[in-house]
Amino acid sequence: MSTSNLRILVADDDSGARELISVILSAEGWPTPTAVSDGEQALDQIRDGHWDILVTDLDMPKMRGDELVVRALKEDPDLSIVVTTGDGTVNSAVALMKSGATDFIPKPYDVDDFLASMERAKSRALNIHEVRGMRQTVGALLAALESKDRYLNGHSARVCNMAVKLGELSGLDRGQLRALSHAALLHDVGKIGIHEDILNKQGPLTEEEFEIIQQHPQMSADILSPVPFLQPSLKGVLHHHERWDGNGYPHGLAGEQIPLMARIIAVVDAFDAMTGDRSYRGALTADQALRRIRTGSGHQFDPRIASLFDQHKDEILEREEVVR
Numbered sequence: 001m002s003t004s005n006l007r008i009l010v011a012d013d014d015s016g017a018r019e020l021i022s023v024i025l026s027a028e029g030w031p032t033p034t035a036v037s038d039g040e041q042a043l044d045q046i047r048d049g050h051w052d053i054l055v056t057d058l059d060m061p062k063m064r065g066d067e068l069v070v071r072a073l074k075e076d077p078d079l080s081i082v083v084t085t086g087d088g089t090v091n092s093a094v095a096l097m098k099s100g101a102t103d104f105i106p107k108p109y110d111v112d113d114f115l116a117s118m119e120r121a122k123s124r125a126l127n128i129h130e131v132r133g134m135r136q137t138v139g140a141l142l143a144a145l146e147s148k149d150r151y152l153n154g155h156s157a158r159v160c161n162m163a164v165k166l167g168e169l170s171g172l173d174r175g176q177l178r179a180l181s182h183a184a185l186l187h188d189v190g191k192i193g194i195h196e197d198i199l200n201k202q203g204p205l206t207e208e209e210f211e212i213i214q215q216h217p218q219m220s221a222d223i224l225s226p227v228p229f230l231q232p233s234l235k236g237v238l239h240h241h242e243r244w245d246g247n248g249y250p251h252g253l254a255g256e257q258i259p260l261m262a263r264i265i266a267v268v269d270a271f272d273a274m275t276g277d278r279s280y281r282g283a284l285t286a287d288q289a290l291r292r293i294r295t296g297s298g299h300q301f302d303p304r305i306a307s308l309f310d311q312h313k314d315e316i317l318e319r320e321e322v323v324r
Contacts, residue, residue, distance in 0.1 A: 006125060007050065008033035011042035011068065012057040012084070017107075021055060024111055025118070039063025046075050052125040053118070058085030058096075066096060073100045078128045080121040084109065100174065131229045138186060138227075145192045152188065155272055160185040162268035165316045169308050170264060175232075180261050182229075183236030187265055190219025214249045217241055236261030240269060243300045255302075263302040267293060267309050268316075270300070286317065 008025070010033045012018050018035040026032060033055070036042050040062045042054065054072060058065035069081055080102045096104050102124055103117040146152045163184035167177050191199060194216060198209050205213065221238040224230045239253060239262035246254030258266075274289035284292075290310060297306035309316060 003029065003122060004031055006031055006052045006122065008053045008055065009042060009045055009051045010035040010055045011037075011039060011060065011065070012055075013037050013060045014057070017057065017084075021114075024114060028115060030118070039065060039068035042068055043071055043075070046072050046079070050076065051079060052128075053121045054079055054081045055118075056081065056083055058083055066099065069096060069099045069101050078132075080124045080128075082117050082121050084114075127229075134227055134229065138189075141189055141192065141223075142185070145189060152191070155276065156185050156188060158272050159187065159265065159269050162272070162316050163264050166264050166268060166305065166309055166312075167261075169312055169316075170260065170305065172260075176261070179232035180236060180264060183233035183240075183261055184265050184268070186224055186230070186233070187220060187237050187240045187269065188216065189223055189237075190216040190221070192223075193219050214241070218250050233261070235259040236265055238262070240265040242266070244302050245299050248300075258302070260305075263305050267301050267305050270296070271309070286313075 008031060010018055010021050012021070012035070015037070018037075022033055022035065034045065036045060038060050039056070042056065043063065045051065046054070054068075056065040056068055060068075063071075065083055065085065069083065072079055072081065077100075081100065082103045082105065083096050083101050084105045084107055086107045102121050105114060105117050142156055146154075146156070160181055164177055164181050167180045172180060194212060198205065198212060201209070217238050217240060221234050224237060225234060236259060238250070239258050242248035242251065242253045242258045242262060243266075244255060244258070244263075246252055248258075271289050271293060274284045274292060275286055276283050290313060293301065293306050294310060297303045
C-alpha cells in the first residue's frame with residue numbers, strides 16, 4: 001500500500017484549519033482528506049467505513065476530541081490518530097497518548113512539525129496494513145489446523161475471547177492485551193505439524209504419543225517467530241502448558257517464572273478444553289470445569305489468576321457457548 005491509497009479524515013470546527021490541513025497535505029503529494037466539522041460527524045464516518053488516519057482538533061462542539069479518540073478506537077483499534085489543539089499542555093498530551101492517540105501537536109503548529117507527525121501516523125498505518133495481511137495468512141493456518149483436529153473447532157477463538165477478558169481483569173494495558181490476544185488465538189498452531197491419528201486418537205495416548213503432543217508449544221513458537229508483530233506474544237505461546245508447581249512443559253517453569261500471559265492462557269485453555277468434547281471423553285459442564293480450576297489453583301494454575309477467573313466467571317463466560 002502507498003501513501004496515495006491512505007484514507008484520511010479531518011475533524012475540526014474551524015473551516016480555516018480544515019482547509020489549511022488539506023492544502024499542506026496536497027502540496028506534499030498526500031491524498032485529499034475528507035473533512036468534517038465536529039466529533040459526531042467524524043464518528044459517523046468511522047462507523048461507516050475504514051480510515052487509516054484521523055486528524056482531530058481537541059476543542060470541538062457536540063463531541064470533544066478526547067472523547068472522539070476513545071470512541072473512535074473502540075470502533076477501529078487500528079486507527080492512527082493525530083490530535084491538534086490550542087491546549088498544548090503536557091497533561092493534555094499525556095492523557096491523549098494514554099487514550100491511544102498516535103501523536104499530539106499544539107497549535108499554532110509549524111508545517112514541518114505537522115508533516116513529521118503525519119509521517120509517523122502514516123508509518124504506523126502502513127505497518128498495520130502489513131499486519132492485516134499477516135493476520136489473514138495466520139487465519140488460513142488456523143482454519144487448516146481446525147479442519148485437521150475436529151476437537152479444536154472454535155477453540156482458538158473462544159480461548160482468545162476469554163483470555164482478553166481475564167487479561168483486562170488482571171490489569172494488563174492495551175499493548176499487553178493485544179499481545180495476549182494474538183498468543184491466545186495462536187497457542188495451538190504448532191499442532192498442524194502433529195499427525196491426525198494422534199490428535200484425534202480415541203482413548204489414552206501412549207507415552208511416546210504424549211511426548212509428541214508436548215512438542216506443540218515449541219512448534220507453535222517456531223512457526224510464529226519469523227513474524228515481527230508476534231514477537232511480544234511468543235512467550236505466551238511457548239509457556240501456556242507450564243504449571244504453577246513446575247511440573248509442566250516445555251521448560252518446567254514454576255510460579256512467577258511463567259510469563260503472566262501464559263498463566264492467563266493456561267486457565268482459559270484448560271476450561272475450554274474441559275467443556276468441549278474430546279476423543280477420550282465427553283464435555284464437562286461449566287460447573288464441573290470450574291471445580292477443577294479451583295482444585296488446580298496453586299498446583300496447575302496461578303492462584304491469583306484462577307481466583308479472578310472464578311470470581312468473574314459470569315462476565316468472562318458471557319456469550320461463550322459452553323454447557324451450563
